[in-house]
Amino acid sequence: MSILIDRSSRVVVHGLTGREGSFHGAAMLDYGTQVVAGMTPGKGGQTALDGRVPVFDTIADAVRETGADTSCIFVPAAGAPDAVTEAAAAGIKTIFCITEGIPALDMIPAVELVRAAGARLIGPNCPGATTPGQAKVGIIPGSIHREGRVGVVSRSGTLTYEAVQAMSDAGVGQSTCVGIGGDPIIGTTFLDALQLFAGDPETDAIVLIGEIGGAAEETAAAWAAEHLRDVPKAAFIAGRTAPEGKRMGHAGAIISGSAGTATSKVEALEAAGFRVAGSPTELPQLLRDAGYRG
């Protein structure tokens, strides 16, 4: 099972012919992902990735010709909300938006249109997701993963890689690893991801990687306290040393007043039964301490 993607997912890459799209599109294909189409307006009829993937002018064409059900967006910020909306309108069910720097107000209608179409958006400003041994969508290096039964959800990109690498090195594999993105307005929240993992028979434990800003970790913790009581859970929160009032890179990562501090998040997670790590390398041991046998 896993969540969001697996070996049966059929992926269309928006911007497959661009620098990032072609580099990461090839990496996705090499990992075993079914990259069935690319989309670049005006390049319909061509092929990309050494002739391995057909390119279409519109996502609707790609869906009709290839049966794509998942999309991965690499287009620049100005066009990304439109790309998200185009994917939803074409019937794509799972949309990953990797693009960073999208104005937050532009994402509000896009998120709503995705919801109305019955689709799911992950991101924007996210690294994508990997179901180890099956498929990866986005920019997460495939080499860091190991097949297993721990569901990983994170707001960060590279910090996710750090945590996943530490887990794989310690022999703790992942069912699916998903980066939900560091922006204020995102399609899939920590809570959404935990709910998906809760319904996945191949996920036996949870790792949550959060950071300062907002209250999404606290909201997810409150739900986990009730619904994931007997599931081994570990977490890491970045930004314990961040000063107040400074935006730490991610538009979402800012402490304002007492809201969004690392302390508030750590307390909420511990109260919900998460074991909170001081370093990402401690996560595998904490999972085992919590009873995970994988």
Added chain:
Amino acid sequence: MKIQEADAKSLLVAQGLPVPPWEVAQTAAEARAAANRFLAAGGKQVVIKAQVLVGGRGKAGGVKLAGSAEEAERVAAAILALQIKGIAVHKVLVGPAADIVKEFYLAAVLDRASRRVILMGSAEGGVEIEQVAADRPEAIVTIPAHPLAGFLPFKARQMAFRLGLGDHLKDAVAIATGLVRTMHAYDADLVEINPLAVVREAGAAGAVSERLQCLDAKITLDDSALARHAGLEDLRDPDDEDPADRAAREAGLTFIKLDGTIGCMVNGAGLAMATMDLVKRAGGEPANFLDIGGGARADKVTAAMRLILADPKVDAILVNIFGGITRGDEVARGLIEARQQQERDVPMVVRIVGTNAEGAAVLLREARFETAATLDEAARRAVAASRGAPA
């Protein structure tokens, strides 16, 4: 990006919202002249407000009334000599003091949890809204805008009636919809009026009338959207940004200067924060937050190294790159180039893993860089190097 009250008021006026007149003064003499004009126009008192981007100006003595031009000059001189939460006051706003009947709170806010713009209001204005929210959450009214249709007038009427502004319905609706319009016009995350006040005004022949006015204004702008609004970048307050932070922003890097001794260069905001946390955990103090961003090439790495070394307190550097969209060999090339250019040599511990890490390892070995395999090890060694041990 936060902007000053006076600039926020200019944006509100441009959107047609009612804001009493004001002038900005940089000296006590300018404040006196401005006060003179407002008093001559019929005002009994003027208000003088420090223009700094921190909360709690009033409590810090940064907001005062004056009844004469002389008093305004004295008060302005005192405020211009203040440091409020460590920030020197360079400007004051001078305006006629309002005759306030009742104060309200009204703000348009980007709400992450609901993924909507929401309008927040309270009949308990003029005080810290965070305190009201904590003590009496029922005193705050929240009405969401529709994600596609926006903030429609009927919702503005709901807000007006729930705040008890039925006597000022037309003005209240214009202000409520105006706040949301302002938000969209400039890509703001927050447009806050506190207080929005019913003020008493003397008209002709001694007639007294009441009307709604925006007496204060706070706007924060979405950094990701600044480039598409001409002129907004000019509103950036130089006092709100360290010169190094500004240089970084212009180089496409995110840099925040801190007080420690260990310079950090990292790709990704979350990992950059975690790296700072681990430096601290290993007993050191980070000198900065620095995210070179996704897909950084050699030129960004050299710019980042210059920024780190420009801080004389930095005595060790920790480079932590986990390649995804960023390619490790590009970063390694940048580090090698930077070392050839740099004027100051400090011990450096480099850790590059992920995309193209093998290529990076070869380059770094040839150039005799000190490398570490894990983040924990890199943090420990950087802290040791900062204390004088070889990296």
